[in-house]
Amino acid sequence: MSLTITYPPLRIVAALLMIVIGVSVHHTETLLLLLAVGQGWIGVYRVPLSQFWRRLRLAVPFILFSFVFFSFYEHGAMISIAPFLQISVDGLGKAFVYSARLVFTLQVLTLLFNGMPLPVFFQSLVQLKLPGIFVELMLFTLRFMEVIRDEALRMLQALRSRGMQRKTFFSLSAYLILSRLLGSLLLRSFQRSERIYMGMMSRGYRGIPPAQDLEPYQSTDIARLLLWVLPVLGLWLLDLIYM
Incomplete structure (x- = not known):
């Protein structure tokens, strides 16, 4: 058995x-x-x-x-x-x-x-009656974690191509630039999430995870x-x- x-x-x-x-x-x-x-x-x-x-x-x-x-x-x-x-x-x-x-x-x-x-x-x-909003949040987090990572890597590459270098472990100017990059990344993520949400709503999404056979x-x-x-x-x- x-x-x-x-x-x-x-x-x-x-x-x-x-x-x-x-x-x-x-x-x-x-x-x-x-x-x-x-x-x-x-x-x-x-x-x-x-x-x-x-x-x-x-x-x-x-x-x-x-x-x-x-x-x-x-x-x-x-x-x-x-x-x-x-x-x-x-x-x-x-x-x-x-x-x-x-x-x-x-x-x-x-x-x-x-x-x-x-x-x-x-x-x-979902079968255990966990609220659907929490299930959807976990799903979206896992789905778009790699997307945010790729976006951050592209922004870092763009900064390096413009001459940004961090020569020492503690560099105040580099940390200021990276903090601005983080803020820009959050704004881009928010804008992308709005576009994804509007696209899902136009296709019939209502916040309920689809049922599947177990x-x-x-x-x-x-x-x-x-x-x-x-x-x-x-x-x-x-x-x-x-x-």
Whole structure:
């Protein structure tokens, strides 16, 4: 029997439950078990590690920043790593807790989107009664993110062709030019969004996402949901007992 939840809205509910329960875990030992469970699910479903890494690499700067920040910000027991440099043991523990929660969330999201196209995901949100305006905002954000990026690159190229150079890391004149570029980019984006909106309205758009067919609900989906959620719930209860 396949362990994949076939009904997409139920799959989203299972992933949200796992994330909510997982980020409520506090202890290092329990978090290590939680990460092992998440990585085990990735292995069971044969999810390519490249999919997980694409999400994890975006979180690496935040993870590194948390270790640097909490190591010097927190008080308590200190360890010396240099004659004039000490870091907090409690800070390292707190940074690990936050980082482990973030990594587990990325593991669950990797499971959620494995084999689930984005149109199916957004249609599932509609089935879960999420207001259509939020679904449309997410759709337009994803659709036009690349458009705005390409427009910004063209504007930067135009500035370089006119002789703009940033010779040092801190250049006030260059930053002033870039701030004007950002304002111009926002104005262009607003004008383009108005043109797109008027064009969609002329073609019958009324702010309601179109309905699409989803995978049918199966009686075994509840059992699969429990198979996803119960291990995480058990670790959360273990964490409570450990406290």
